[in-house]
Amino acid sequence: MEYLNKNKNMDNIRIVKTARDKKSINEAAQQGFLPLIKKVVPSSEIRSKYAVIQNKKTGEIEVIGDYRIFFELEGNPDLVTVIDWTEYYPHNFASPFAAYLIPKDIQIGERVFIEDLIEDFVGATWNQGGTFRLESCDAIWNGKDLEIQYNPQIDFSKFVG
Amino acid sequence: MRFDPITKEVYTNNGEFIKKMHCPYKIKWDNLEATSATSRKCSNCDHLIIDTEYMSDDELLHLVTQNRDTCLKLDLNQQNLQIISNGIFEQK
Numbered sequence: 656m657e658y659l660n661k662n663k664n665m666d667n668i669r670i671v672k673t674a675r676d677k678k679s680i681n682e683a684a685q686q687g688f689l690p691l692i693k694k695v696v697p698s699s700e701i702r703s704k705y706a707v708i709q710n711k712k713t714g715e716i717e718v719i720g721d722y723r724i725f726f727e728l729e730g731n732p733d734l735v736t737v738i739d740w741t742e743y744y745p746h747n748f749a750s751p752f753a754a755y756l757i758p759k760d761i762q763i764g765e766r767v768f769i770e771d772l773i774e775d776f777v778g779a780t781w782n783q784g785g786t787f788r789l790e791s792c793d794a795i796w797n798g799k800d801l802e803i804q805y806n807p808q809i810d811f812s813k814f815v816g
Numbered sequence: 817m818r819f820d821p822i823t824k825e826v827y828t829n830n831g832e833f834i835k836k837m838h839c840p841y842k843i844k845w846d847n848l849e850a851t852s853a854t855s856r857k858c859s860n861c862d863h864l865i866i867d868t869e870y871m872s873d874d875e876l877l878h879l880v881t882q883n884r885d886t887c888l889k890l891d892l893n894q895q896n897l898q899i900i901s902n903g904i905f906e907q908k
Contacts, residue, residue, distance in 0.1 A: 703821075703822075703901045704901075705901065719900070720899050720900050720901040721818075721898040721899045721900065723898050724818075724898050724900070745822050745901055746822070779821060779892055780892070781821075781892040781893060781899060782892070782893045783899070785821070785892075785899065785901075787821045787822070790842075791842050809844075812891050812892045812893050813844070813845045813846075813889060813890070813891045813892075814819075814821075814824070814837050814889070814890050814891075814892070815837070815839050815843050815844065815845050815848075815865055815887065815888070815889050816824065816836075816837030816838045816839040816887060816888065
């Protein structure tokens with residue numbers, strides 16, 4: 656049963672929303688939530704890769720992220736690699752801080768579902784080496800903080816939707 | 817088939833948009849009830865979730881065109897899937 660509870664809200668537990676800028680944090684505070692402020696810290700474990708291919712005749716570029724697409728394009732003599740494979744952090748959050756909006760009546764030990772995680776956890780892995788961040792996860796309120804119930808043992812390569 | 821793990825959008829190899837992956841229940845494939853070799857059932861919304869591993873782009877496009885609410889499962893490591901991560905490059 657513990658496994659079933661990971662990374663989804665099947666048990667209809669309470670959802671904790673995230674505010675990602677000063678305005679929405681203050682609005683939530685005025686509505687009675689306790690904003691639990693966190694820094695947005697990119698993890699070095701979350702990595703994507705890209706390469707940029709340019710058409711010498713037209714100047715147009717193509718950004719690719721998969722070796723197999725690169726091999727398909729490789730035979731075209733008009734295309735040249737202008738940026739070779741480069742790793743990067745693939746998210747661009749506008750604010751360097753965010754907040755979990757904690758309901759005033761939350762109980763110590765209460766399990767909640769965080770829809771939009773502020774912290775970076777590896778949510779998906781790819782056999783070409785890429786790792787993508789986990790969007791959502793359960794957490795337990797300990798009276799001061801949310802303890803994220805992340806389990807790195809789960810196979811995180813599959814997407815359903 | 818091409819997939820952007822940042823935007824969760826699925827496209828054909830020709831760049832035609834198929835759908836945006838989104839599950840409000842954050843369901844995991846391994847927790848679904850098997851109904852056939854290529855589909856599983858979600859008890860939350862009674863949808864069938866179709867495994868895309870052995871589907872062609874045409875089959876997938878036809879399926880989703882027939883029913884826009886069709887749920888899909890894809891694995892980043894499946895052979896017929898290429899990963900694009902262009903979402904960040906198109907942000908303003």
